[in-house]
Amino acid sequence: MVFEGYCVKCKKKQTVSDGVEKETPNGRRMAQGTCPVCKTKVTRFLASKK
Numbered sequence: 001m002v003f004e005g006y007c008v009k010c011k012k013k014q015t016v017s018d019g020v021e022k023e024t025p026n027g028r029r030m031a032q033g034t035c036p037v038c039k040t041k042v043t044r045f046l047a048s049k050k
C-alpha cells in the first residue's frame with residue numbers, strides 16, 4: 001500500500017510505496033514502510049474503523 005508518513009530523519013513527510021498494514025498489540029492499526037529517500041522505517045497510525 002502507499003501512504004504518506006513523517007520521516008524523522010528527513011524531517012518531513014514522505015510518500016512510502018512499500019507500506020504494509022499492521023496491528024499493534026493494543027488493537028491500533030498502523031501503516032509501516034520504508035522512506036524512499038533515506039531508507040528509514042516510517043510508521044503512521046491509521047484511523048480506526050471501529
Ligand SMILES: [Zn+2]
Pocket residue numbers: 007008009010011014035036037038039040
Ligand atoms: Zn527519510
